[in-house]
Amino acid sequence: MYQVIGTARSRALRVLWMLEELDQPYEHVPVNPHGEGVKPFNPAGKVPVLIADGTPITDSTAILTYLADRHGALTHPAGTLDRARQDSLTQFILDEFDAALWLAARHSFVLPEEMRLAAIKNTLRWEFERSQKTLAHRMAEDGFLMGDRMTVPDIILAHCLTWALTARFPIVEHRLTDYLERMRVRPAYQRAAAR
Template identity: 35%
Template sequence: MKLYEFAPTRSIRVRWTLQELGVEFEAIQVNLGAGEHRRPEFLKINPAGKLPVLVDGDLVLTESVAIVLYLAEKYPEKGLLPTAPGERAKVNQWLLFAATELEQPLWRIARHKFLYPEDKRLPGDIALAGQDFKAMAEVLAKHMEQRQFVVGDRVTVADFVMAYTLDWANEAHLLDDFPTLLAYTERMYARPHAAPRISQAFASLKA
């Protein structure tokens, strides 16, 4: 297997899953800052020009949530997905919650702070996106009370996706009012096979 990645991005979710599974893979860095994601050879792999990408034989898979689900299903003996339909549906529910309710406002903040040209940025949308995130973080915080993991009594791929998303929010200083979510994030990143945190990933680019 090959993982096309760039350290601070959602590639972290896939790397984390692979490390928890103990699966050998070849890591291929695609430097977004240098524009390597727009090179013709990479666009042949993913025409969207985005990361991560997993190549497993003839299968080329994009979208981090789809990739972690594929990996969990490929190695069912590792137990990163529940076998009961209801529990598996709950994993899907929280994966989608992370990707839509939490990640989208984080993307809005990033776009208007860093990614859009300065004349396209809307400072007011940063505050609105922060409010949207916190409203949904409150829902997650209530769910996580008295829980170690997002679903059930053992780790699943929902935890890797959620922990990365919360680490992203913490980088944006949006978790200060959510000690339950901060503690959960710290627990997850303390796992022996956890991926680097976003701050560590950025630091590695400067090393």
């Protein structure tokens, strides 16, 4: 059985959702970043941490990729062109969506108050909106990002779009709004988000 360390209000939601999609048993330890019980597994104090076979794995994308590869689901096989496209989408979402949202969070409540730059959030919102237009051109016509098969970047994107709504970063592309609605009604997402 896996153990997931981190609250569902963090990137740990990605891991919880993945395990629900895979129908794998796990224990959830809902600890906040830097909370007691995190640093022995991740000296940076960041969550999520997945304990697999007694070994801690950090970084949500590394965890999702590991789980997908281990269980042969929600991914394309390594060494295929579809996997290259999948990895390209994953990197785009991390660079253009996740990074903007994390930088905005850092300048909202993570950094010491004297280090925060409130004005940076306007630039980040602009970049976030521009990135949506680019992604809308890369998306499959319907279903998931790559077509009729859900993959790792779908979990990351849906999490980022949900985070964007909380952070008041507008979703300006209707295709992304529709996509997010479809993803958030999935039973596995509902179970993970309820934790």
